[in-house]
Amino acid sequence: MLSPTKAVAAGLLIPLLVAACTTAPTTAPAPGPAPSTAAPAPSGSLADVPPVSAQLLPSVVKILTEGGNGSGVIYTGDGLILTNEHVVRGSPTVQVGFADGQRHAGTVRAVDVVTDLAIVQVERRDLPVPRFQPELPVIGELAIAIGSPLGFENSVTAGVVSGLHREIPGTAAETQALVDLIQTDAAISPGNSGGALVNARGEVIGINEAYIPPQAGAVSIGFAIPAATAIDVAEQLRTSGRARHAFAGLEPTQISPQIAAQLGLPGTDGVIVAATVPGGPAAIAGLRPGDLILAVDGEPTRRPEDFIGALRRRAPGDTITLSIHGLDGQQRSAQVTLTDRPAFSR
Template sequence: MQSTTKAAGLVALFLAASCTAPPAQPTAPPPTPPAVPAPAPAGSLADVPAVSAELLPSVVKVLTSGGNGSGVVYTADGLILTNEHVVRGASTVQLGFADGRRYPGTVQAVDVITDLALVQTDRRDLPVARFRTELPVVGELAIAIGSPLGFENSVTAGVISGLHREIPGTAAETQALVDLIQTDAPISPGNSGGALVNARGEVIGISEAYIPPQAGAVSIGFAIPAATAVDVAEQLLTTGRARHAFAGLEPTQITPQIAAQLNLPGTDGVIVAAIVAGGPAANAGLQPGDLILAVDAEPTRRPEDFLGTLRRRNPGDTINITVRGPGGQERTTQLTLTDRPAFSQ
C-alpha cells in the first residue's frame, strides 16, 4: 500500500486520507517518556548503524484504508505517536512492527493544529523512544526512520539544516507547517509520523513534510520539534485536546494585486482578512483590512510568520502587534491571546 501525496503551496504533505478522525476519549495517562537534557554530539555517518539498530524497534508502520505512514512508540503499553494527517478519517488502523508482527490500533486523540495524533494498540512491553525536548544544533547528524512509500524499517541520514522554519504558501491549507526543523535527511511520502533522530538515538522530531523535486528542491524535509510533539501528546493524554494560542483573526498573504489596490510598496506583510467577533483581535481594535507589519517588533512578512509566532506563545500571553490601517496610519497595540476554540481550525 502506498501513501498518497498532496501539494500545499511548495510542499508535499504525506497525506493518507482526506478528513479528520474524531478524537476518542483518552484513557488514563500511562508513564511518559523521559526528556533528555544533556547536550547532543554532532555525530557522523559512522553513528548511523548503531542508532538505527536501537531505534528501529521503536518505529512502526501505520496503515489505513487510504495509505500508510509511520509512528513512534511513545509508551511501553502501546501508545503510538504519529501525524494527524496519517490517520485522518480513520478510527482504527493497522500497526506494523519491526519484528514483522501486526496489531490493530485505535485512534485515541488528534490535534489538527500541530498535525499530531495518538494511536493505542494492545501490544505491550514495547521499546519506548527517548525524546530530546531541546532543539538540535544546525549541522548535527539527523537520521530519518520510517516507512517511505511502504518500505518498512527504512533509514536515511543527513544533517539539521535549519530551525524555526515556516513553509511559504501553506497557511491557507494548514496551520501545521510552522516552527519546524529542516533537514536534508531524505524524507518521502510514508515517512510522515516517523522519527527524526540524533547521534545519541534520541528523537528530535516527528517527520512531517518535504518540498518535492519538481519545485526545484533537493532534500529539503521538515519535522515537528520533539518539544512540540511531547507537549501536545501529554495534553492529548490528559484532556483529549491540546491548547493553542488564538488571536481571533484570519491572516492572508498580500498578492501583487492587493498591493496595487492598496498602494502598498510591496507584498511584505499580512492582511487581516477576517476578525472573530468578540475575539482577541476584535478586543484589541483590529479590523478587516488592517496590515500586520510586526509582532513584538519582529517583522511579519507572510501568514506563516504570524502563525509561527503564535505557535511559540501560550494562551494568556500578550503580544505587541504593529498594524497599518486602511488609511495608512501605523499603530502598535497589545493583543492578549486566548485558548483556541474547539470550532476553530
C-alpha cells in the same frame, strides 16, 4: 495518498506535497517518555548511523489504514503510538506493524489538526520507548529519518539539520501545521510521515512531517515537527483528548501586489487581516479587516505562515504586541491577549 497544495519559493508558485503522507496500500510486506536534559551539540557523523539505527528501529512502527500507510513512534511502553494526524485521518482504527514483525490493531485515541499530531493505542506492553530531546537541535548536526517510505518498512536515511523555525510559504490557507518546523536534508518520502527524526545520540528530535518534491526544483528538503511540540501535544491529548493553542481571533492573508499598489506599500511583506472573530482577541484589541500586521513582538511577519508560527510559540493567556499599518495609513501598536483556540476554528 499525496495531498497537493502550493508554496512560494524564489518568487515562483511551485507545486508542493503538503506532507510525506500516507502511501497507497501495497503488497509489500505507562508515563510519557522521559525527556533528555543534556544540551544538544553539533555532533555526529555517518559512522553513527548504524548503531543509532539499530537502537531506534524497534521504536518506530508502520501504520496502515484503508487509505494507505505511514509511520509512528512508540510513545509509552504500554502501547501509545505518536504519529501524524494526516496519517490516520478518517480512520478510527488502524493496523500497527512493529519491527519484530508483529502486527496489532490500534485505536485512534485523539488527534490535533493544528499541529498534525495524533496518538494511537495498541494492546501491547513492554515496548521500547525512545528518548525524546525537547531542546532544539543545532544546525549542521546529524539527522537520521526512520520510517516506512512507500511501504518499505524499517527504512533509514541520513543527513543533517538544515534549518530551524521553518515555515512553508503558501500553505497557511490549507493547513496551520506547516510552521515552526525543523528542516533536514535526510531524505523524506511518502510514508515517512509520523516516523522519527533522531540525532547521533539516538534521541528523537522530531516527528517527520513534510517534504518538497524534486519536481518543485528541490533537492532533499524535508521537515519535521520539533520533539518539544510533539511531547507537549501528546501529553495534552493523552490526558484531556485535546490540545490547547494560542488564538488571536483573526484570519491572516498574504498581501498581493495589487493590494500593495492600492495602499501605496513598498512591497508585499506583511499580513492582511482578512477577517476578525466578533468578540475575539483581535477585535477586542481594535483590529479591523484591512489592517496590515507588520510584526509580532518586533519579529517581522512577511507571510501568514510567519504569523501562525509566532502564535505556535505562544500560549493561551499570553499578550503579544502587533505592529499595525492601519487602513488610514497610520502606524500603531496593538496589545492582543491570546485565548485558547475554540474547537470550531481552524
